[in-house]
Amino acid sequence: MTVKSAFSRTISRPLVRALALVSGLGLAACDTVPLEDTPTRAQTPGLSLEPMKSFGTTRVQPPQRSNGNIAADFLALHFQLESGRDLPVFTRFETPITVRVTGSPPASLQPDLTRLLGRLRGEAGIDIRQVSDASANITIEAVSREEIGRALPHAACFVVPNVSSLAEFRRDRRKDKTNWANLRKRERLGIFVPYDSSPQELRDCLHEELAQAIGPLNDLYRLPDSVFNDDNIHTILTGFDMLVLRATYAPELRSGMSQAQVAAVLPDLLGRLNPRGVTVAAQPVVSTPRAWIDQVQAALGPGTAYQARLDAANRAAQMAQSWGWVDQRRAFGHYMLGRMLQTADPDLAQRHFTTAMQVLQSTPGTRLHQAYVTTQTAAFAISRGDGAGALAQLRPMRDVAAQAENAALLATLMMLEAEALTLLGKTDAARDLRLDSVGWARYGFGSDWAVRAKMQEIAALNPRNALGG
Structure with a gap:
């Protein structure tokens, strides 16, 4: 697949840059850099007056797949680590x-913890x-991102067995006690999150x-409806995730069981917990080869040259096509390529996004994935x-983002919609929607400067703003 072609029409450099910045939402939603010279309105309206918004009652969709498929997922999630290493027993x-909670929360x-x-x-x-006492099974320590990076480079947050502080992890990180493969039951764990x-x-x-x-320690790219997936599409526990966790703590299971022992009780266990899954026909389980995962990680990993990342993304997309995949993994390769090509070749990038959307529209349970792609295609239209x-x-996707409780995505969709309304001359409606997005942006992006930067990036998409109109 070639990655270079002529622009079909001229786009100003600020707009190309802004398109590339908006494209980063899918995998780095909270890493926003202020843009000093981005064309935009003279002032962000009412930013300091809008309080941060939060979500109310969670509305999750129950899993739509067969219990046979869910059983296979359960075993893969519980008996392997993300590296592919097998785990000997269920814990x-x-x-x-x-x-x-300790540290500086x-x-x-x-x-958010109370709701969870x-x-x-x-x-x-x-x-x-x-x-509040130190004998808690799980300690959540709020530390800085810098401290997390020093302890485990490239991790946003992580969990370790048999420790209760980051200092204890640093001291014992090479000891058997912190090795998940040595665990036979869970008693004490440490979670480290960035304050x-x-x-x-x-x-x-x-x-x-x-x-x-x-619960499960593994992530599976094949899951379209789970946080146990390295694509980071879902950000809160889904209906599938809650079913897996409910099964994990069912009385039929106990720590120390082998994979064969767990597999033997899963059909009746899942039939009891998820009767609707009994009547759904099982689909072939298509595992994700390590070769594809390695290309995805190379494409998205930090510190890699652009061309090497682009080559890796192309290889991942070509692998998915050659293997005949027709699920969200096939779409993910095109989504990665679209993001990478936004600046160099916006038209080719859009063709990748269109292909990704076509795959997703024929894959059940991928409305949230479609919302991410829509931010790219709608930004280009603007x-x-x-x-x-x-x-x-844009309009059909706002409720999708809200149901997924993804404030960063919701705010982005609203800001894009405001620019679309501005193009149509509906300035009052655009102003109101832009102001309404601020509360969600505060939760999704954090600080005022990050919210302003996101609004400036999206305002810069509008050709009237880019041309000083």
């Missing part, structure tokens, strides 16, 4: 679980509660790391002055 907590951590623990009790039936990230990034870390502290085309794409 979980065998007592009620206690959680405490920001104000947003406690309400409530969901784990209500939806997964897990006996888990927060305490200096956006509220949404911190919440996302709480969801994934606490779920892995008490840069071409097509407000009506952008609006038609």
